[in-house]
Amino acid sequence: MECHFVAILLLVVSVFTDGSDTNKRFDIAFRNFLKDHGYRGGAVAAMKQGRLIHTKGYGVDEEGHQIEDTTLFPASSASKSITAVAILTLVQDGTLDLKSKVFGHAGILHMLKPLTKNSPDPRLHDITVDHLLHHSAGWDLNKGPLYDPMLNEVYIKRGNDVPDIKKIMDSESPVSYFDTIRYVMSQKLYFTPGTRTVYSNLGYTILGRIIEEVSDTSYEDYVKRHVIKPCGMWHTRIGRWGKNGVLKLDNHSSRMSNSLSHQLAFSIYEALHPDIIDSTLGWYTTVFDMMRFIKCINPKNGRGILLEEYKWHLSSREPAAPVQHSENWFGAGFRANTKGVLWQDGDPHADDMILFHHSVTSEMPDSWIFFLKGRGLKHLKHASHELMELMETGGIYNDFIRDMSDMQQLGHDGENVMIKFAVDEHHLDAFVNAFKREHYDIRWISAYSLNRHRTHFTIIAEEVSSSTSKDFVLEHGLSEKKLFSRKLELESDGYNMTFLQNYKSASHDFTYVFLAIFRKHGYAQTTQMKFGIHHYPRPYDKLLGLYTEKAFFPTVQSYIKHNYEGKISFIFVKEIRPQKIRFKTYHGLSEKKLGKVVKMNARFGRKLTYIDASTAEKTSSFSVVFSTEQPAVWLFKLGLTKDEVTRLILDKQADGLMPNRIVAYTNKQKQLKFALYLEKRKN
Incomplete structure (x- = not known):
């Protein structure tokens, strides 16, 4: 049924398609980058002053499906960034203190007891929330016999000579993070908390349990309510589920080193249940949502989810002396440096990725995300910066609108x-x-x-x-x-x-x-x-x-x-x-x-x-x-x-x-x- 008059009016109607033609130089260079470094594909997004200026998918995934800019990727260690921001929202509302002790009678997780009656290392009771955020709690995934305890079942299945946490704790598979934490509590720390920094999946797993204890809700529900939803990250979720309730996983060649923790010839997502790695590696997301996340904690105008007095923790140094003299360090959920840059890269056992933000005034984008299919490049941050120098940042188009x-x-x-x-x-x-x-x-x-x-x-x-x-x-x-x-x-x-x-x-x-x-x-x-x-x-x-x-x-x-x-x-x-x-x-x-x-x-x-x-x-x-x-x-x-x-x-x-x-x-x-x-x- 129609009831209307014809009038002369110029209108533009868009049925959205990929708008990558405005960045042909970058597009060509990125395709060559993928080919030169053996990546099957990936997705990229770039943002300038809060406007999403470019998004595109390239190549295929492990199943041969075309990668789009809307493709879900494992967030890898960007999951830690999300967890860190969630922790800081608890600090901001007065529910949590970063200096609070984690273990022991007065600790937040006082209900968790070590496997043995008395902890063999009294320094365990000195670990604070801030130590966990800065990867300085005292664990070292590069050293045996335990290496990365979050990968223990993977090591056992591959026949590696490590303690069998499942057997020792008489646990079901997958081993719960509580059993893993209790076992680790019984072991000696590798260094005094706060004196060194070593990347730790275990530390961020424990932060997830702190969020649950303090907020009296599940980790996933709290983060959705206080980070994911307020930031508009409508694609982001824990895990990407396949048939029979099993996480849809990736399988790629590995980055090799002399350490057992780096000798796994497959992705971490191949064998671990999402509930076990939720707060450290468990989120799946898109390039759109990762840029929304950065925009949400670094808003151009208006208020982000963190006030300035709490946001600075993301780039703060661990007060340990060796870190104080370094140009790069672990902040809270991010890496940071003296040039005002925040970034996060991928877990050693996951596909390569780089999430980058800087506050330096320049013609290039101020934030970007690369999700890649494959891994092995040691200097991805530097390579991504060189590629972004080719990005055209003019115009008024905003890819956030296309995504919605x-x-x-x-x-x-x-x-x-x-x-x-x-x-x-x-x-x-x-x-x-x-x-x-x-x-x-x-x-x-x-x-x-x-x-x-x-x-x-x-x-x-x-x-x-x-x-x-x-x-x-x-x-x-x-x-x-x-x-x-x-x-x-x-x-x-x-x-x-x-x-x-x-x-x-x-x-x-x-x-x-x-x-x-x-x-x-x-x-x-x-x-x-x-x-x-x-x-x-x-x-x-x-x-x-x-x-x-x-x-x-x-x-x-x-x-x-x-x-x-x-x-x-x-x-x-x-x-x-x-x-x-x-x-x-x-x-x-x-x-x-x-x-x-x-x-x-x-x-x-x-x-x-x-x-x-x-x-x-x-x-x-x-x-x-x-x-x-x-x-x-x-x-x-x-x-x-x-x-x-x-x-x-x-x-x-x-x-x-x-x-x-x-x-x-x-x-x-x-x-x-x-x-x-x-x-x-x-x-």
Whole structure:
């Protein structure tokens, strides 16, 4: 159904593709670099002053699949960087002290006892959180007989002559990190804590347990809540799972040395369970998210997740004398040097990678990430710097937007809108924070579930200036009780609930929960708002009639059909206006009936202001609101595929029609379809 006027308007619509042509010199040099050093492939991203200027994937992975810039890679030792930032958030909020002792009666992990009754090394009780962060706790993975205790099961399987921790501790496989830690507690330290620094997977494994003990939640949950989600790292997760719940692993040739810890002819990810290496090597991520991480701890404008007084720890030196006279040292979760550079490279048993950030003013990028397939290059930091000198840093394009969008539409008046068709509910919080950090706001959001597998959200977001944007909080997966409590909590901080949707959530065993958006000062002081949940249709219609007489109008009319009965959750708003808004509402409509209703309201000059779709009992039902508010030229289409939505937006660009509402639903053939509403407001 169409109702629109043709107008001459220049619009640009982007269906995103790789934009690497602007960096041909770098592209050629990087391909030669991969070939010269025997890498099968890799992915790279570069950032300049908070803008992602280049991302691209090259070559193939170990299974022969083409590597894209969206490919998930093991974060390797960048997992330690994530863990270090999580530790510092605990320090920042006063929950943890870096000087706190780790072991012993007064230690954070006082419940962990060594295998023997008395520790053979009293220096164990001197280890602090800060020692663990700086790899200076006293362990040396280059020395036997234990070497790297986190690889003990790998050594045993390969027939190496090392103590068998699993057998000694009478443990199951995989050996828990608690059993590994308790065994190591029974062994003599290689040096006094704080006097030397030696790379340690064990130390960062222990930091993960400290996070759990202090925060009273799992390591993964804490890091997601306080690092991953706030930084918008919506791709990042622990492990990359394959068949039968086994971690999908890599298998490559190894970097060799005289040390047993460097003689493993395969990747560390080949044999270790992600739960065992979570806080030291366990995260999987993309080049996009690694740049978001750097941006989050080194923001160009605004506040990062760490205040300056805590962020400096990332580059701080261990006060040990040998380190004080070195140009390079282990900071907290990063390597650092006297030139103001922070970097992290790969674990010796994992593929090569380099995460780099510097604060020196120059024409080259200030941050970059290389994830590579293969390993063996000793001076990757230097090589990456030489390659980045070829990178063009001009222009205004921002690859962060491409990562968040399936398509983007830009009008001549500066209106910039992007669409994402499917965001998994597990990643929604991080995704929303990702586009908030790029100064985008939600224009529309709608949940859907297909074939009882997963719940996704379709999102339309629009670019806003920092001067006109209003902060908002999005909450999802809310029970009735939690919805009411969050509304009260946020109202006390000046936030108003402006959007509500009742939807079926895969994360909550496909029960119905709520999504709500709360905006800072979302309503004028003179505006009145009423809301309700789970009203049956007839009582709802009577209630709507009563509030209509008082000049309220519905901005939300979320409809679900459960056990063959409809239920409606709503928001009514009353504003001071020179003219009363006239509207019509409908709920429980079939796809066919909705098409007729749209045509009828178009004839009466009303536009669509709200739409919701609920799929239950093998059919979809719709709820819609039409009004005379801000008359507009508009177009509405049902039964579209994702590709058809994209083509329709492209086809109507000359008319100045912008995507305004979109909902996903299943038709009678159980196919996923979209209903799309485009609008061009009259001046």
